Amino acid sequence: MAINLELPEKLNSTVERAHLAAEHIFRPISRKYDLAEHEYPVELDELGKLAKQSRGQERSGDAEASGEDTVNGTNLRSVLNARELSWGDVGLMLSIPGQGLGNAAIAAVANEEQLERFADVWAAMAITEPGFGSDSAAVTTTAVLDGDDYVINGEKIFVTAGSRADHVVVWATLDKNLGRAAIKSFVVPLDADGIAVVRLEHKLGIKSSDTAVIRFDDVRVPSGNLLGTAEINVEKGFGGVMQTFDNTRPMVAAMAVGVGRAALEEMRRMLSEAGHEVDYDKPAAAQHVAVAEFIRLESDWEASWLLTLRAAWMADNREPNSLEASMSKAKAGRTVTDVTNKAVEIGGTGGYAESELLEKWARDSKILDIFEGTQQIQQLIIARRVLGKTSADLK
Incomplete structure (x- = not known):
């Protein structure tokens, strides 16, 4: 059986456009916004408009290709885009209007009507709270049905693009007594009454991207803004909202691949300037120790990218990819x-x-090995999937 690792030609334009933006827009202003934390990168406004136009064209193309046996669609396109833009600057990539992590969450869980209604929003994603980090089942933010609306109360931390996006996907529980099965995600306009951006965090990296603390006080959203079904199935758990990660983890892995490629290219340049050429025809052990390290790292990088491609392709083709999504995120993050x-x-x-x-x-x-599930969480998920264990069996 032959395996073709070449990307479809229809995706070449995605790669070319993203790389040009990374090279000519992101790289020249990368240091500027690293030093000017919390200052909005106005240079991204035009890029956001272009991205919006291309997304509309891509949705039409994906719809036309829906009859194909093999689909190379939104997820594969997203990881290619993320890889190229992150080669330029991952913080700026996370700041492009209309391309928030919440958009990937909507793509993963929304029904057809919601996909159409929220097609042009810029959605951040709010999961983490002051009382928990990796344990997503520990959500304390509540959503109570009142007539045709849900009323949301709680506080979320580490919300990427939380002060810049126009919407946020909020994880909240419908009933704390029913555990993780009652956790649902809601698309909430950030200009709704009762929402307050409490503060912006000062961070180690991705400084050009804002990271916010958001408080929700009696925030009303239409019941139609609940993603997925409102039914609470205790037997199923909260698999519905967890599908979000099956889309977003390969995208974060692609960000890591993009940053990794930038560093590898610079490392190779430095080795060449020092007179140490990389020779793939010689054993690594027979070359300069720095060259041997480069070859080792490059092979890990290639493995990361192949795992990312597989996870994204599986998502496009409606194949369960929880294991592969975590594998790509774990490998690329490390x-x-x-x-x-x-x-x-x-x-x-x-x-x-x-x-x-x-x-x-x-x-x-460093953040690419932490958000969307830490290295330790990914390894735990992988172990559960490989061994056939539940979260109760293997903690």
């Missing part, structure tokens, strides 16, 4: 921190100084 830190080490004073972007990539990369 690899990008390994690559960027080693690049700083090999770069010496150049890698540690602000004269180059290497130190910035090292700072940016």
Whole structure:
């Protein structure tokens, strides 16, 4: 059986456009907004408009291709876009109007009517609370049905694009007594009464992207803004909202792949300048130790990208991809921190100084191993899937 790892030609334009934006828009302003934390990158407004237009064209194309046996659609396109833009600057990529993590959540869970209604929103995603991080089942934010509306109360932290997006996908429980089965996600306009952005966080990396604390006090949203079904199925648990991660984890993995590629390219340039060429025809052990490290890191990087492609392709083709999504996120998250830190080490004073972007990539990369589920959480999910264990069996 032959496996074709070439990308479909119809996706070449996605890659080309994204790389041009990364090279000519992101890279020139990367340091500027790293130093000017919380300042909005106005240069992204036009890019956001172009992205909106292309998404409309892509939706039409995907609809026309819906009769195909194999689909290369929204998810694959998203990871390609994320990879190229993150090569430029991952924080700026997270700041493009209309391309929030909440949009991936909507794509994962929404029905056809909601997909159409929320097609042009810019949605952040609000899961984490002051009382929990990785344990998503510990949600305390509540959503109480009152007539035709849900009334939401609670506080969310670490909301990426939380002060810039126009909507936010909020995880809330319909009934605290029913555990994780009662957790649902809601699309909430950020200009609704009762919403307050309490503060913006100062961070180690991705400083050009805002990270907000948002409080919800008696915020009313139409019942039609609940993603998925309002039915509480105790037997099923909260698999519906967890499908969100099956879409977003490959996208975060692609961000890590993009940053990793940038660091590998810079590492190879430094090795070449020092007179150490990479020779793939010689055993790694027979080459300079820095070259051997480069080859090891590059192979890990390739594995990360192939896992990411598989997870995205499976999502496009409606195949269960929870295992593959976590594998891609775990591998890419671990690899990008390994690559960027080693690049700083090999770069010496150049890698540690602000004269180059290497130190910035090292700072940016750490969050890619944390958000959308930490390294430890991904390994736990992978172990459960491989061993056939439930969350109660394997904690």
